[in-house]
Amino acid sequence: MAVHVALGERSYDVYFRSLTALPSLLDDTDLRVGRCLLVTDENVAAHYRTPLTTTLENAGWTVHSIVLPPGEATKSADHLHTLYDEALTWGIDRQTPVFALGGGVIGDLAGFAAATLLRGLPLVQLPTSLLAQVDASVGGKTAINHETGKNLIGAFYQPRLVCAAPTTLDTLPMDEYTGGMAEVVKHALIGDTALFEYLEDHLTPVFARKDRSAVASTIEQAVQVKADVVSADERETGRRAVLNFGHTFGHAIEKVAGYGTFSHGEAVAVGMRAGLYLSHQRHPDAIPRDRADHLIQAIPVEADPSALSFDAVYDAMAADKKNEGDTIRFVLLDRLGHAYVCDGVSESDARQAWRFACTA
Template identity: 75%
Template sequence: MSVFVDLDARSYTVHFNSLATVPSLLEDTGLSPGRCLLVTDENVARHYKTPLVRGLSNAGWTVRSIVLPPGEQTKSASCLHRLYENALTWGIDRQTPVLALGGGVIGDLAGFAAATLLRGLPLVQLPTSLLAQVDASVGGKTAINHETGKNLIGAFYQPDVVCADPHTLDTLPMREYTSGMAEVIKHALIRAPALFETLEEHLVSVMSRKDRETISAVIESAVSVKANVVSADEREEGQRAILNFGHTFAHALERVTGYGTFTHGEAVALGMRAGLYLSHQRHPEALPRERLDHVLRAVPIESDPSTLSFSDLYAAMSADKKNEGDTIRFVLLEQLGEAYVTGSVTEADARHAWRFACSD
């Protein structure tokens, strides 16, 4: 099972294979054994670093492992500098691949390091979280955070190959799993009505991680949505912006509360509920709000967002990298499967939408 990302300059395949196949995938991609940098975090390393390093070593690779703390705080200039120091003092060259083993944080950080070290090293994404498998590892967005906002320092840099091992989801904490499902739902809402219907029909079993066959199918469908959008618009000059549905609110929420209070998926789920409210206000006949909101509400939110200052939230939106000048841009739905970008949302509109997102 695989999905092809078709880009003019740098096409690649997303494989849904065991991590044990990574050495052979590297060979198939044209990467010859030598030195490689393996970047991961402490939680993922406990489960997957040792067998992966063993397999790479048996295939002739010399592996330098860099194990970082888990969490959004790792997407920082200090951790990036730590990566640079490890890589440059070891003696890498332009054929040294960077293997990003972990969730979206590791993928973003290691991806940005690969994009900037020696002006570009081969990048291999090995996503171990659901969010990373369906979204962060595909499309070439790499970044670190800045105190002004999320993902403000980064680059578009496509991987050479992606290997998403479905079995890594078995060790994923339930909160991280349901958080990742928010991105699956997002892909369904903006581009894939059939995927949404599958989620709707199997909502309980999918959200409780009990229906492996359906989960595998929805993951592949979600990745296909991302691959198709990215293939048509690699650098977000047009339609790729629809992938930001829910993210204007979400990134502001993460910044205001401090990274970690809400998972990224929880923040996106709340942002999508707000976006659904705004969309329904504009397209009440075409958009079945209650039906769509029922699925969005299946993503558990562990912290209470209703106590936050909306003024702080709106101020944080002003620093969003998707803005044009002073205009805050939002992604809305015209109907299920059709999304668009607008700058016509007023502060009062956004306030009402946020109130809806926080409602029981």
């Protein structure tokens, strides 16, 4: 079972297999068995570093592990340079692959390191969180944060393969799992009405992580949406921008509140409610707002967005890297399963959308 990301010479597959299958998956690539860098965080390492290292070593690999602190703060220049220092001191060449074992933070950080070390090392994404499996590990976006905003320093750099092991979700804290559902719902809203209806029909077993088969089906469908969009627009010159539905508000929320106050999934969930309001305002007959909002609100948001200043959020949106000139770009829906980029949202309309998003 795999989803193909079609990018010509940079094409690769997303596999839904156990981490123990990684050596056999690597055998189907042109990677040279030898030294490899395994980058992970302390939480993930406690569960998976030892068994994965043993699996790789039994297949002939020499593994050097780099274990970093968990959390969004790790996506920084300081931790990037820590990774550089360890890799270069240990000794690598351009054939040394980087295995990114963890959630979106590790995938972004290790991916950017792979893109820049020796002008490019092979990258293998091993996402262990739901958010990383359905979104961050697919598409080649790598980055670190800057005090000005999120993901402002980075590169497009595609992995050689992605192995999204379903069993890693078993050890994922529930709040991280439900936060990852924000990206699943986003993919349904922007690109797949069948996935939207599947989520409606399987709301409890999927959101409560009670039915492994339903969860697996949901993940595969969500990854297919991401793969289709990326295959059509690798570097976000057009269609790929629709993947930012909910993220204009979402990234601003994270920045204004302070990274870690809202998880990425929580911030995107709030942002999607704002985007849904704006979409329904423009296309009232085409957008089933109540149905869509019911699905979005199934994602728990513990922090209170209404405690944030709209003016501060709006200013943060104005600094978003996805803007063009002084125009804030929003992704809206013109019907269920189809999104577009809009730059005609007034500050007044954005304020009304914010009020809706902050109302339970």
